[in-house]
Amino acid sequence: MNLAATSRRSVLSAGLWLLALAVSFAQEPTPQGQAKSGVKQDVPAAPKSYPPDLVQTGAGLFRQDCSFCHGRNAGGGESGPDLTRSKLVTADVDGDKIAPVVRNGRPDRGMPPFDRSDDQVAAIVAFIHTQQIRALTRTGGRKGVDPSDLQTGNAEAGKRYFNGAGGCATCHSPTGDLAGIASRHQGLELERQMLYPRHAKSKVTVTLASGQTVAGTLEYLDEFTVGLVDATGWYRSWRSRDVKFKVDSPVDAHVALFDKYTDDDIHNLMAYLQTLR
Amino acid sequence: MNFRNPFVFVVSALLALASSGLTQAQGVDEQTLLHPPGDSWPGYHGDYSGRRHSSIRQITPENVKNLSLAWAFQTDRPVPIKSSPLLIDGILYFTTPDNVWAVDARSGHQIWHYSSPTSQGEHIGQRGVAAYAGSLFFLSPDAHLIALNGKDGSVRWQVTVADVSKGYWTSMAPLVVGNHVLIGVSGDFDNLSGYIRSIDPDTGATQWQWDSTPPVGTADQTTGGMTWMTGTYDPDLHLIYWGTGNPTPVLKGSTRPGDDLYTCSIVALNPDTGKLAWAFQPSPHDTHDWDAVEAPVLVDADFHGQPKKMLMQSSRNGYFFVLDRTNGNSLLTVPFGPVNWSLGVDKQGRPIPNPAKEPAPDGRLIAPDEGGLTNYRSPSFDTKNGLFIVDAHPSWSVYFAKPADGVYGWAGADYDVWGKGVIEAIDYQTGQIRWSHELGPEGSGAGVLTTDSGLAFTGDAMGNFLALDSSDGKTLWHAGSGSHIVSSPITYELDGRQYVLMSSGGVVFAWALPEA
Numbered sequence: 001m002n003l004a005a006t007s008r009r010s011v012l013s014a015g016l017w018l019l020a021l022a023v024s025f026a027q028e029p030t031p032q033g034q035a036k037s038g039v040k041q042d043v044p045a046a047p048k049s050y051p052p053d054l055v056q057t058g059a060g061l062f063r064q065d066c067s068f069c070h071g072r073n074a075g076g077g078e079s080g081p082d083l084t085r086s087k088l089v090t091a092d093v094d095g096d097k098i099a100p101v102v103r104n105g106r107p108d109r110g111m112p113p114f115d116r117s118d119d120q121v122a123a124i125v126a127f128i129h130t131q132q133i134r135a136l137t138r139t140g141g142r143k144g145v146d147p148s149d150l151q152t153g154n155a156e157a158g159k160r161y162f163n164g165a166g167g168c169a170t171c172h173s174p175t176g177d178l179a180g181i182a183s184r185h186q187g188l189e190l191e192r193q194m195l196y197p198r199h200a201k202s203k204v205t206v207t208l209a210s211g212q213t214v215a216g217t218l219e220y221l222d223e224f225t226v227g228l229v230d231a232t233g234w235y236r237s238w239r240s241r242d243v244k245f246k247v248d249s250p251v252d253a254h255v256a257l258f259d260k261y262t263d264d265d266i267h268n269l270m271a272y273l274q275t276l277r
Numbered sequence: 278m279n280f281r282n283p284f285v286f287v288v289s290a291l292l293a294l295a296s297s298g299l300t301q302a303q304g305v306d307e308q309t310l311l312h313p314p315g316d317s318w319p320g321y322h323g324d325y326s327g328r329r330h331s332s333i334r335q336i337t338p339e340n341v342k343n344l345s346l347a348w349a350f351q352t353d354r355p356v357p358i359k360s361s362p363l364l365i366d367g368i369l370y371f372t373t374p375d376n377v378w379a380v381d382a383r384s385g386h387q388i389w390h391y392s393s394p395t396s397q398g399e400h401i402g403q404r405g406v407a408a409y410a411g412s413l414f415f416l417s418p419d420a421h422l423i424a425l426n427g428k429d430g431s432v433r434w435q436v437t438v439a440d441v442s443k444g445y446w447t448s449m450a451p452l453v454v455g456n457h458v459l460i461g462v463s464g465d466f467d468n469l470s471g472y473i474r475s476i477d478p479d480t481g482a483t484q485w486q487w488d489s490t491p492p493v494g495t496a497d498q499t500t501g502g503m504t505w506m507t508g509t510y511d512p513d514l515h516l517i518y519w520g521t522g523n524p525t526p527v528l529k530g531s532t533r534p535g536d537d538l539y540t541c542s543i544v545a546l547n548p549d550t551g552k553l554a555w556a557f558q559p560s561p562h563d564t565h566d567w568d569a570v571e572a573p574v575l576v577d578a579d580f581h582g583q584p585k586k587m588l589m590q591s592s593r594n595g596y597f598f599v600l601d602r603t604n605g606n607s608l609l610t611v612p613f614g615p616v617n618w619s620l621g622v623d624k625q626g627r628p629i630p631n632p633a634k635e636p637a638p639d640g641r642l643i644a645p646d647e648g649g650l651t652n653y654r655s656p657s658f659d660t661k662n663g664l665f666i667v668d669a670h671p672s673w674s675v676y677f678a679k680p681a682d683g684v685y686g687w688a689g690a691d692y693d694v695w696g697k698g699v700i701e702a703i704d705y706q707t708g709q710i711r712w713s714h715e716l717g718p719e720g721s722g723a724g725v726l727t728t729d730s731g732l733a734f735t736g737d738a739m740g741n742f743l744a745l746d747s748s749d750g751k752t753l754w755h756a757g758s759g760s761h762i763v764s765s766p767i768t769y770e771l772d773g774r775q776y777v778l779m780s781s782g783g784v785v786f787a788w789a790l791p792e793a
Binding site: 060063064066067070071072075076077078079081082105107108109110113114115116125140141142143144145149150151152188191192195196198201220221222223224255258259261263266267 | 355396633639680691692737
């Protein structure tokens, strides 16, 4: 009985999806997106309106599987990011980027995969895009974290902190690795990168029993195994008890700052980094 | 019947004996729940105490290196198992949202599978079933309490326990005390009141309900206080102990001045009436989503030379609490990891929230993060070493809230910055960390089980199952599971063989020593 109901819904949704595509070709809404701070916001790659029924179906599916982490309105919830401000959502065209994330999850970030049919994913995609458009056109101030919210600091104080107490200048340079950083990252994304660059890779040097050393990018480490990608691009691993290894992880300096920062330090540092365009 | 063939007669007689034995296998009774035998795990926490400490000693620090796979069971679904299995009469029962499996505890063979897809309510997790007198009690995402026949998974009755259209859902494993099936609810995306409801196991009728907060719409009063984790029970004091969740709106406290009772609280209730005996609030006026629903673990032991009936909680807000569970008075309040949101501890043992660390438009750096220093995964009280052992999550995050976020539901935003996992063994008399064991970046979702032989079972952030020496935290055994571990281990002994049951992703693994 459930199977029959599912099939019927699938056929219906598939029809709506075709309709949605047709509508999308017929309509070309004007892209929105000039934040009040004057910082240019990303504009959806394929803004379009979706049939209300499809969006409604998507809303139901979204609530079942996604809303706990990403919020009822896709604006962020427990632990999941605000999808209405997601670069991936902005760049998505008809689910080409969202669908793989739904299907494969993001194991590294704690997002499980979801086993959903094509039309179910299409409905979820329609819902997310609709929520993004709704958020962009909302009057009375946008929910969530705007770049304009993160302008309370003092750039001069931030520069002093960078070169002084923060110790940032030990590893970073405004004319070197951070040159133009504010052009590459904005707003909350910049602040999160600043606090902890999550994708920074560590280096590791492994000394084998023979005395030979192998250096590379740390790829895997637990109590039992150390794995790296070597200079030729191949993954290699060893039982950690069979080798000696040394991990070089400069990103740990960011962790050491957490219990030293004041909130003002962070806001000042943000103000300073935003001058590095 | 014709018994000319003596073999047939013998077999029939054996079958008759066996079936008379089976007719006695009527599931769980009150005595089993009060004193679970080693061949059972009849409630969410095993026994009523929440200690998750087993007296079974077959697997030891010396022989655990030989631990091997007895069997594995695959749900063949991507949905991770977050439930704690029950074991009754040789049958294991575990769940994911909308699904219950009954599996032979000796072989991993599936006996039945209840599957009833629902389209309403958050499908974020399902923590397990409760059992009583041949029935299983299962909560669905759309907030139905369903009584299943333990024999075949058929539905005996079902009742609605909350209004999913208002924003409630259910995910917890009920607690059975006497003739009460005690259930809690979830729902902090809307401004709703949490409650504990007592339900008749035979009929589904409501016996009583205790509300966490004043009714929705009461001026200047909070809503929230969801009751989404299983409580514990002290039969001598005849009190149930239950944690309540965060207030709503979640990240903004302006419309709910004051402490926001009884959100983020530990409450002691009479299980027959629902009457409140006492309450203690781990997080007064919470604005960081730090539910105080983590297992209220009941321990009878000396506290600085005095015998005490204690309640211990490693709370999501980062503090470890020891209470006198006869009256709710504080014995100890101490952080068990980085905590930067309080101004200290008041005379009642409650942390004092720092107003400067409430979410703000330009962000506030907060430790721990919203997932907390721990969460629903179970800790264990190791009676052998006097240690409270918890899977901790030292972490930092940024919390935001501004007028445009409104005063309904989430009402703000928060982003985690960094975190890791560490098993911490806490001396319950001082709060000092006796030993710790690093679990890896981001953190682990595995709970902890300890045994009298001196072992602690858990899992790391990469998905390795671990057996640690509970006296010093050294690794004695491990096995890569291939996925994230987001459940708590259990143990039992069948046919003279001790099993340790752990799950990872959609797979249940039963570990045991090799058979002779």
